[in-house]
Structures are given as C-alpha cells and as structure tokens.
Amino acid sequence: MSKFLLFLGCTIPTKQYAYEISVRNVLPRLGIELVDFPEAGCCGFPLKGINKKGWVYMSARILSLAAKKGLPILALCNGCDTSLRKVKDMLKHDEVLKDEIAELLSREGVKLNFNVDVYHTIEVLHDFIGVEKIKNLVVRPLKGIKIASYPGCHMLRPSDIPRPEPSGEPKKFDAILSALGAEVGYYPDKGGCCGATMLPYSPKHAFRLTAAKIRNMKDFGFQATTTSCPYCMEMLDSKQEAIRAELGDDTLSIPVFYITQLVGLAIGLKPKELGLNLNLSPVEEVLERLGVSLYE
Amino acid sequence: MSLDVKLIDKKVLKDVIELVKPHTPQYCYQCAKCTSACSTSKVLPEYKPHLIVALTRLGLIKELLNSGIIWACSECWKCAEYCPQDVAPVEVVIALKNLAISMGYKPPEDLRVMAKNVVELGYISPPIEVLSKEFEMYSRATLGLPQLIKPYINVEAVNNLKKFFGGVYE
Structure with missing residues (x-):
C-alpha cells in the first residue's frame, strides 16, 4: 500500500x-x-x-x-x-x-x-500502481475506442526539472490507455497548449488554441480524448460548447474524460462514482459503446 | 561621435536580469526559434517572444509594458525548450509582469480577482456550484465531498499574502 x-x-x-x-x-x-x-x-x-x-x-x-x-x-x-x-x-x-x-x-x-x-496522477497510475495491475483489474475494456491522450503543457515542460513524462511525450499516459484496452496514437501538436493561461488576457484567442487541439484529434480519427489536468479539462470539456459558439463550428465536438474516469469505467465503477454526469462534453458517445448508461 | 545609448534604462534592465536568473537574456542571438514554437503566437501573431527579449535588452521596457502584450503569454514553456541559448523567454515575460506590477501597471481583471481570492480564501476562486448533464446544480456538499477549510488562518501568513498580492486589487 x-x-x-x-x-x-x-x-x-x-x-x-x-x-x-x-x-x-x-x-x-x-x-x-x-x-x-x-x-x-x-x-x-x-x-x-x-x-x-x-x-x-x-x-x-x-x-x-x-x-x-x-x-x-x-x-x-x-x-x-x-x-x-x-x-x-x-x-x-x-x-x-x-x-x-x-x-x-x-x-x-x-x-x-x-x-x-x-x-x-500519471506517475501514481503508471509508476506506483503499474499498467500490469491495472490491466488485470479491467472488467470493461475500452475496446475499439481510439482515445487521444492530452498531457497538457506542464506534464512535459519545463524539462529542466523532473516531469511526470520525462520523455517529452505522453508515453506513460498512452501505456495506461492501452492497458484499459483503448487504441492510442499520434496526432499533431500532442504536447501543445490548451490555452487556459491565456483566458484572463483574451478568451477569444484562448478558445482558438483549444479548437486547434480538438480539430487535430478529430482529423486523426480519435473518438475521445483524456487529460489529467483540471485546466485542460476546463478548456476542452467545460468550455467546449462556448468554443463551438465562438468559432461557429459545430464539428468541434469530442467526448473528454479525466484519465481517472476512464480507469474507473474500465475497472467497473458506475458513472456517478466517477462524476461523469459533470462532464459537459458528449461522453455518452463512449458510454453507449461500452453499454453503460450515464444515469445507472 | 558616439552612439546614443540613453534609451537603455539600466536600472530596470538590472531588475529584469535579477528576476530571470539563472537564465540570461543577454545571450539571445535572435534566432526566433522561440517565436516559431510559441503557442500564443499561433493565435496572436503580434506576440513574438524573440521581439520581447530584444526590446527588453534594448531597455524599451515602458513601451513593452504599455502595450500590455506580455499578459498574453500562455506559459506553455515551449520557448524555453526550443531556445538554444537557455534564455527562456517565458521567464523574461514573467519577470516583466512582476516589474509591471511593481511599477503600478494593472494585470488583467481576472488575475486581480484571483489575487484577491487567494489572500481572502487561500484559493483562486470560492467553491462554486456546477451544472450537471441533467441540468442539476451540484456543490461540494451535494456531491458528498468534504468541506473546504481556509488554508491560511495564521495572521502572519495572511500578512505575507497581502504583502505579495494585496497591491493589485486594493
């Protein structure tokens, strides 16, 4: 323990x-x-x-x-x-x-x-618990779902101090997703910025940074994305509707999860135990594929 | 004949250099790799980290601060990663922000609110009620999460916070 x-x-x-x-x-x-x-x-x-x-x-x-x-x-x-x-x-x-x-x-x-x-969080999941242990506990594999890991800037940078992902890429993150049965992969600017810190200066400009991330994920065939940073979540999930409205682009829609929510789903927890009713992005698209109801 | 270098505000420049230690803006050779990598620059082309470093070294700091552009930095730290000279433009920008505050410039309103909340509550925001997918409002209490306590209760601790951040909202 x-x-x-x-x-x-x-x-x-x-x-x-x-x-x-x-x-x-x-x-x-x-x-x-x-x-x-x-x-x-x-x-x-x-x-x-x-x-x-x-x-x-x-x-x-x-x-x-x-x-x-x-x-x-x-x-x-x-x-x-x-x-x-x-x-x-x-x-x-x-x-x-x-x-x-x-x-x-x-x-x-x-x-x-x-x-x-x-x-x-990523180190506790990957380095302390370990992907093998997680894999063995999976009862509801995220099979056939292509999920984009979104590390957020500070999981990778500044690299002159120890970072959770020391390789400069979200490798541990993708290893955890693979252990859950999900498909992982590359998309451009995976280590890019969500724009959250730009919000006080200009929400309009910040939203454009977030929108670019969602577009890249969708262009590369991802059906969902996941992060472990509350600022990234705030931009990608909580503000997704506002971003669609600001940019007048209805295609900027993707289910967004915290990595701990995906781990919880895969090991059999109920959506409410994971606070999934608080995600404002269309997470039901993924839940349906897993045969799970948001309200169970 | 000599070149007029009175433009350089040496005192201000010294303050910036002190604030960005151990990074060294003097080593910048204007390769602009930072600007190529910059997240903000992608959505706000007039934001150019290499130009900010150049203006700082020239001592054109008031011009820079008056423009307000430094507050657009997304603090993604890419500029520091790509810089071959370890200048870390993001650190220069943070130093310039500190300098701006000490010279009486006001930061964006949201930051002022955050500073006030940190001094008064210990958090950048009070706990808010959030809307769920079922259009129900939830608070920490209704979600079964433990109540937050005020992290800064010691008078000296609150005084420390006031000294650091009080000036921007008072």
Missing part, C-alpha cells in the same frame, strides 16, 4: 469536482491510500506573474507542511505539480531565496523543509 497526501490545488476543489470524485473512488481500489491535506490551499502558480516570490512562498509552505507529515505529495493538477517541483529546485540552488522564504515561514511557525517527494 502506497500512501500519499492528496493535494487538490485550487481548480479541482472549487469547480473541477469530477477529478476529485474519480480520484477518491478509483485510486484506493488500486491500492493507494489517500490522506487529506486541506491546509495546503493554492500553490501560487497562477499568481507568479504578479509576484514570483509570493508564488515561491506559497509552494514552499505546502512543501514544508507536507514534509512535517512525512508523506509524499500526490499533485493532481499539472500546474501544482510543476509549481512544487520548480520551487523545490529553486530553493535547492538559491541560498538567498531559501533564507528569505525560511524567514517568512518562520513568522507563522512553519519550518522550511522541501525534502519531500512530489508525484503526479
């Missing part, structure tokens, strides 16, 4: 509930023990443009709180995962910054300690 602190970040516990629901229901069935970590809060990554040191302080605080508990962190969000690992790296190489952050944290009675391991 591997034990992890469940670090939710911001977007997941405030609106992307399907990810949290599916993680809480799927991972324990695969031998992972999750320990709640509600005192963590935001990692600060979205605010680094306002104040980089403020971001470092927020992530350093989370690392320190986790180190005190003596458990590795499971970061569900690509942004949180990058943030914590980047800050670990910065503190390791910058003594002045380290001292400054240690002083800020000491004011609130927290001792700076970044000696804690950080893992992302």
Whole structure:
C-alpha cells in the first residue's frame, strides 16, 4: 500500500469536482491510500506573474507542511505539480531565496523543509500502481475506442526539472490507455497548449488554441480524448460548447474524460462514482459503446 | 561621435536580469526559434517572444509594458525548450509582469480577482456550484465531498499574502 497526501490545488476543489470524485473512488481500489491535506490551499502558480516570490512562498509552505507529515505529495493538477517541483529546485540552488522564504515561514511557525517527494496522477497510475495491475483489474475494456491522450503543457515542460513524462511525450499516459484496452496514437501538436493561461488576457484567442487541439484529434480519427489536468479539462470539456459558439463550428465536438474516469469505467465503477454526469462534453458517445448508461 | 545609448534604462534592465536568473537574456542571438514554437503566437501573431527579449535588452521596457502584450503569454514553456541559448523567454515575460506590477501597471481583471481570492480564501476562486448533464446544480456538499477549510488562518501568513498580492486589487 502506497500512501500519499492528496493535494487538490485550487481548480479541482472549487469547480473541477469530477477529478476529485474519480480520484477518491478509483485510486484506493488500486491500492493507494489517500490522506487529506486541506491546509495546503493554492500553490501560487497562477499568481507568479504578479509576484514570483509570493508564488515561491506559497509552494514552499505546502512543501514544508507536507514534509512535517512525512508523506509524499500526490499533485493532481499539472500546474501544482510543476509549481512544487520548480520551487523545490529553486530553493535547492538559491541560498538567498531559501533564507528569505525560511524567514517568512518562520513568522507563522512553519519550518522550511522541501525534502519531500512530489508525484503526479500519471506517475501514481503508471509508476506506483503499474499498467500490469491495472490491466488485470479491467472488467470493461475500452475496446475499439481510439482515445487521444492530452498531457497538457506542464506534464512535459519545463524539462529542466523532473516531469511526470520525462520523455517529452505522453508515453506513460498512452501505456495506461492501452492497458484499459483503448487504441492510442499520434496526432499533431500532442504536447501543445490548451490555452487556459491565456483566458484572463483574451478568451477569444484562448478558445482558438483549444479548437486547434480538438480539430487535430478529430482529423486523426480519435473518438475521445483524456487529460489529467483540471485546466485542460476546463478548456476542452467545460468550455467546449462556448468554443463551438465562438468559432461557429459545430464539428468541434469530442467526448473528454479525466484519465481517472476512464480507469474507473474500465475497472467497473458506475458513472456517478466517477462524476461523469459533470462532464459537459458528449461522453455518452463512449458510454453507449461500452453499454453503460450515464444515469445507472 | 558616439552612439546614443540613453534609451537603455539600466536600472530596470538590472531588475529584469535579477528576476530571470539563472537564465540570461543577454545571450539571445535572435534566432526566433522561440517565436516559431510559441503557442500564443499561433493565435496572436503580434506576440513574438524573440521581439520581447530584444526590446527588453534594448531597455524599451515602458513601451513593452504599455502595450500590455506580455499578459498574453500562455506559459506553455515551449520557448524555453526550443531556445538554444537557455534564455527562456517565458521567464523574461514573467519577470516583466512582476516589474509591471511593481511599477503600478494593472494585470488583467481576472488575475486581480484571483489575487484577491487567494489572500481572502487561500484559493483562486470560492467553491462554486456546477451544472450537471441533467441540468442539476451540484456543490461540494451535494456531491458528498468534504468541506473546504481556509488554508491560511495564521495572521502572519495572511500578512505575507497581502504583502505579495494585496497591491493589485486594493
């Protein structure tokens, strides 16, 4: 049994509930023990443009709180995962910054300690649970369904710090999908950006980035896509209808799942246990092929 | 006769260089690989990371900040991957954003709201109710998820956050 602190970040516990629901229901069935970590809060990554040191302080605080508990962190969000690992790296190489952050944290009675391991959902599924174990538990194979893995930027970059997918390609992601019985494959700009971070600047431009991803997937014959980042999900799934309206293109339609929802479906969980009724994209297209009703 | 280099605001340039360490904008030789790779540039052609680095090095920072273009960066980090000189234009852009804030420029409204929420709630947004496929509204409670607690309760911690982010929304 591997034990992890469940670090939710911001977007997941405030609106992307399907990810949290599916993680809480799927991972324990695969031998992972999750320990709640509600005192963590935001990692600060979205605010680094306002104040980089403020971001470092927020992530350093989370690392320190986790180190005190003596458990590795499971970061569900690509942004949180990058943030914590980047800050670990910065503190390791910058003594002045380290001292400054240690002083800020000491004011609130927290001792700076970044000696804690950080893992992302994809690593827990692939490296800790393993594709063999997942494969053996599959009761509802995703056979004949061509699914595009969509890693999102920060699962791959920046590559000067350890990334969940160190090859620069979503290989672990595709290995998990293959273990579920799905068909996987290439499409252009697979490691490209969903546009979420552009939203505050201009939703119109951000939507065009997302639309390009959906078009590439459809052009290469994919019937669904999956991600493990709440920001990518927000763009691909939650805003899919708005993107169709903005671009006036009805063909921009594809079922979108969290990877944990697909694992859950394949190992026999009910759609509601995976929060699938919260996905706004046409996930029924895939459920029908599996002989599953969204409302069972 | 000498070339007029008064354009360069050395103080500002020094601040940027300090903020982007260990990356070095001075090493940029304008190959524009960053712009070829840039996600934002694909949908907003006037956004050119190599040009942003060039203007920064020239000290034309106020012109750059007045344009507001730095806030368009999608932070996909592709520019940093493709840069043969380890300049990491994305890091330059983050440094410029920090500089803009310290000079009193306002970030996009959504970011100001996020900053306010982080200081007041510890999250970029309060937990919202979401609409399901059956057109029902769900909250954390009705989904059976544990209630969120306020992560920052210590007065000193809240003061730290205010000091870092308070200025953009107050």
